[in-house]
Amino acid sequence: MFCFAKRLKPKPKDENLLNLMSKELGLLNLLCILAALGFLVVIVVSAILSGDFFTTDNLFVITVCLVMALMFLVNPLLYLKSEGKLPLPFIKRSPAIAGGGSGDWSQVKSTSPPLLDAKGRAVPPDVKAMVARMNQAEVKD
DSSP states (O other): OOOOOOOOOOOOOHHHHHHHHHHHHHHHHHHHHHHHHHHHHHHHHHHHHOSOTTOHHHHHHHHHHHHHHHHHHHHHHHHHHHHTOSOOTTOOOOHHHHHHOSOOGGGSOOSSOOOBOTTSOBOOHHHHHHHHHHHHHHHHO
8 A cells, every 4th residue: 555645835924925915015006106107197298299288189188097097096095095104184093093004903902702603703893783782682572
């Protein structure tokens, strides 16, 4: 009888995976910003080289380029907002987000013991609220 042992590849550490994902995210954001800047350059060149600025064709090109630049800037802006690095005026930040800025829900402290599902995983806050409402309804009956 032969015993075949599988050669398993070592799993990458979580740190290496997070580092790789961070590099990919940075490259994506850089490419998006470069594309948006390219569209803004097309607007400037179109405005400078056109004889008459207020033609239908020129305004159409400017509008399309502005929309495309906005489309490419959405990803980097949302990333900065999720990291807490984008200051938004007239919006008050919650203490949990203002302290860490990582947007992680683990920073929010709860006073009740953790509610676990059948597999031992933590239950989301919305499910906890539903369970609490059901328990209150059972107590009233």
